[in-house]
Amino acid sequence: xxxxxxxxxxxxxxxxxxxxxxxxxxxxxxxxxxxxxxxxxxxxxxxxxxxxxxxxxxxxxxxxxxxxxxxxxxxxxxxxxxxxxxxxxxxxxxxxxxxxxxxxxxxxxxxxxxxxxxxxxxxxxxxxxxxxxxxxxxxxxxxxxxxxxxxxxxxxxxxxxxxxxxxxxxxxxxxxxxxxxxx
Numbered sequence: 001x002x003x004x005x006x007x008x009x010x011x012x013x014x015x016x017x018x019x020x021x022x023x024x025x026x027x028x029x030x031x032x033x034x035x036x037x038x039x040x041x042x043x044x045x046x047x048x049x050x051x052x053x054x055x056x057x058x059x060x061x062x063x064x065x066x067x068x069x070x071x072x073x074x075x076x077x078x079x080x081x082x083x084x085x086x087x088x089x090x091x092x093x094x095x096x097x098x099x100x101x102x103x104x105x106x107x108x109x110x111x112x113x114x115x116x117x118x119x120x121x122x123x124x125x126x127x128x129x130x131x132x133x134x135x136x137x138x139x140x141x142x143x144x145x146x147x148x149x150x151x152x153x154x155x156x157x158x159x160x161x162x163x164x165x166x167x168x169x170x171x172x173x174x175x176x177x178x179x180x181x182x183x
Contacts, residue, residue, distance in 0.1 A: 002031040002179045005056040007048050009038045009063040009071040012156035014100035018148060018168050021160065022060050022098065025172030031179070038073035050081060054089050058179035059124065060171065061115055062098035062148075068110030078118040091123030094178040096171050098148040102156060104141075112146035127178060133170045135163040143167040 006023040010016035019035060027033045034056070036048040053059065063071035084090055097115040101108045116126050128145045129136050135143060141161040142149035148168045152158050160168070 002057050002183055004031050004058045005034045005036055005052050006060045007036045009073045011064050014150050014152040015062050015064050017160055018098050021165055021168035022172040025169045026176045029176045031176050038077050057183055058175050059095040065099050065101040065107040065111035068107035069114045085122055093124050094127055095119045095124040096127045096147055096175050100150040100152050102152055102154050104151050108149040109144050109146055135166045139163045
């Protein structure tokens, strides 16, 4: 069975909603999914461990945008993973990224690229959203070739659009498919 970790930080719920869309899609395809966070905000939240990364076959990783960069909680965690890097324990594992911002030009693409950096340093195989996902061309909200994204609005109350949901689902399906082929 394929074991996939969906790792996220969410401040206002948008990234959590994206993580759940990705996770539910992967779960419905038959994989074991471990939903993990960087800090416990809700009683059901489970904090990521380095062992979770070692044991996974694939990773989906998301945070809100912070001026075009990942959330500090995520950066702090990745800075503890040098031991995994030295041993090459994440090499050749497929990975994807996702993010949310308050505005259309709030830094989602820059954040997705920033989220990619530790994954690339670990030798993971980064997957974007290919243009055979029709919603990528039709979106007027979130969604980029770098990963799934969401535009939450200035008050962070916008729900995921149907387009954003379908892009999240396509990311989950692609991650599952590639991880299954590699396993």
